[in-house]
Amino acid sequence: TTDAQQGDAFLGYSCHCSPGYSGARCQHKCSGPLGMEGGIISKGQLSSSSALRDMFGLQRWTPNLARLHRTGMVNAWSPSESDRWPWIQVNLLRQMRVTGLITQGARRLGSSEYVKSYKIGFSDNAANWSMMTSRGDTQDMIFHGNSDSSSPMANAFFPPIEAQYIRVYPQVCRGHCMLRMELMGCELTGCSEPLGLKGGQVQDSQLTSSSVYQTLGMGFLAWTPNRARLDHQAKVNAWTAATNDHNQWIQVDLLVPTKITGVVTQGAKDFGRVQFVRSYKLAYSNDGIKWTTYQDEGQHKDKVFQGNVDNDTHRKNLIQPPIYGRFLRLIPWSWSGRITLRMELLGCTEED
Template sequence: MNEYQRTSSSLLSAHQKTSHVVNSGISENLSSPIYHPALHLRFSRNCDISDCISKPHWYSNFKGSASFRTNNPPGQSKAKTNMKRPGNVTPAYVGTFALLLCLHSVTADYCKVNHCYNGATCVTGVGEEPFICICADGFGGDTCNLTETGPCSPNPCKNDGSCEVIAPTRRGDVFNEYICKCQPGFKGVHCQINVNDCEKQPCKNGGQCRDLDGDYSCQCPSPYVGKQCQLRCVSLLGMEGGAIVESQISASSVHYGILGLQRWGPELARLNNQGIVNAWTSAAHDKNPWIEINMQKIMRLTGIITQGASRLGTAEYIKAFKVASSLDGNSYITYKVDGQQRDKVFVGNIDNDRTKTNLFDVPIVAQYIRIIPVVCRRACTLRMELLGCELHVYSNMAGCSEPLGMKSRFISDGQLSASSSYRTWGIDTFTWHPQFARLDKVGKTNAWSPAYNNRSEWIQVDLEKTKRLTGIITQGAKDFGVVQFVSVFKVAYSNDGESWSTVKENTGNDKLFQGNTDNNTHKKNVFEPPVYARYVRVIPWEWHERITLRMELLGCDD
């Protein structure tokens, strides 16, 4: 028995039980209301068309013109009734049965929020039926969310939820079985409810959670970063370790001591630097001294470690200082007291040897950072280290600019190879092996140099496992007083040592890195985005005198 046969049977049964019938088969004296759950319609007892016309129960919220569409058995036309004025009488035809709806006893206005879809009109219902949807052409179902092509066209699921028909069943000429699969952060039959993602308190280390549509964000206190504030952004950025090279450090002035023989330059301002001349000191006549570090890309800076030094047996240090920063090296902003407009003065050192750490309440996002002495003891003398991390945190790594081991020999000789090696005067003792290509190596043969000067030569490092590479530092050398260096080079990488890729520009062309201009200065280049590889090759492209290279790789474990 199909849906329409069951409908007809129930209505006939109700008709046969009546004591009196009026108006073409509609019962006048039924003992209880007729309710048909399949059609979701309720028919009142003891009413006829004259009752509904003479004693109408108007819906206060139903005005204008609307249509109610019924689903009919095959072969019978669809009836469509238009109501042209406010009223509560809706004749509906199902097959040959004329039904009279006398809607009454409205207790609440459920249609203040329209529960009906696809342009349908919501009419407040009665009893167990709080509302009725009057569907537009082409739609059906309790809430007019179904179509003749199936319930998923158009998609009834909200917030990018996916609709799936779970059974090819039909009710009349429409499908009626589907489910919505919701995107993370949403729930409900139609994915209409935004889950409060902050209820589970996902933010760690004092982070403040903000609920978003289908997601959340954490406002992290310094120095924490990451999706859940789970990472400490306090990596040493390279003043002490050498990842920040000399060419990145500048100052307003330099002090020259002992008749100008001692130069206390900014390149010496490295934490724990040793030697007689081991720090930066500004010139005595400089009334507005500063020292600046160019990070070569925008970084997140969370703090600074400062240290003084001793000159001619006398302690010198900076007792108080300010910090300024810039994105472009032209326009600078001085760090402010939190929530105020006045410059923050940081407390510095109290002697020449012990370190002092200051963390920034709000991280600084900048490429250039400048330390401005305010109060100095004898002279403004400084050794320092910067704390921070990459602007964009990858995976679980907050910082990734550490030397990987060329200089420290953590990368062993066996991990280095090359296309060829040059021998000065053909003597084996003066062979420029790839294992000599270590940053700052000293000696008569203290770098790698190939047998030939052409673009087919290369030096290779096997890192023994995949690592994240963020940059490279290069350096030239001298051969019996002759200055030699690589001025332009390419970088290739591989995970198997056989298939190679070259670091590219945004245009898709091979990137040409600018190398050195002399034999001794460090030149740093960064990889943006980082490179993930086990094997790395440096391919000289242009050079001075002869291809000669010392280097260090920067990065971290993948």
């Protein structure tokens, strides 16, 4: 079904998308990772009822570690042994549509430990909480969790949750309640799909830049704009400008007018040297000739977006109100090392 009215109103009925889908033709599946694994969800957005201290207090299993596929000796969240009603909480900073959760256990001192079942709570203010229930039932829904320490287990939420805060309440655990996780969902608008830099739908020819740096002056070590794809892995795996100044830019031609609702950025390393963009401006155009710099509505001047703080963590910025245009330019405004960038754009086609 579709939520587009398209003449249906006079017949006295309307249509709605199935849970987890949005867009005029229900074409957007609201099931993207919200940023636990990638780091878009920062340490400050995570809290818990308690945290396990192990090995005479040397090991601390804090909520910031509860990220899907995290590695290392201490690589998950676990509540303290005395915590009878444990929980871990994610503050999404604004209302989001949350459509599911992926969970994973961990190993501790050689033992496989994990959450076998859990409940889900949600809130808009972190004070008044509601619990997910089964349809037509007033009992809290209990979700099946993991059966080992490494295999991810996904559960979908029907209907999706619309809230700012999400809590996971472990119910039954094997050993300690070890948890790594990822929340799935999207912005409430539904218009927050990756536009194709990471996935490859945006072709190399659609990416251009003001200049290109070459390591040691060698052409085969050129940091060209087509490499500026989020999470791209290679020795040369990002765009780097030839010079560090405010005249540098990287441009994406989306080929058709597009609603752009977010930008995700990432730095990179050049032979071990950490490099990233600390802040940037955005400009947009429909013809590639006449450009408009995105404005901070409150201050009536060019908006400067906060960028990365290291070479690997994702940094997501929402564009509110959205940009409508075919071309987008990211203009680095401050940086560490050389201007170096990997990126993804979020949004949907203007038609949708």
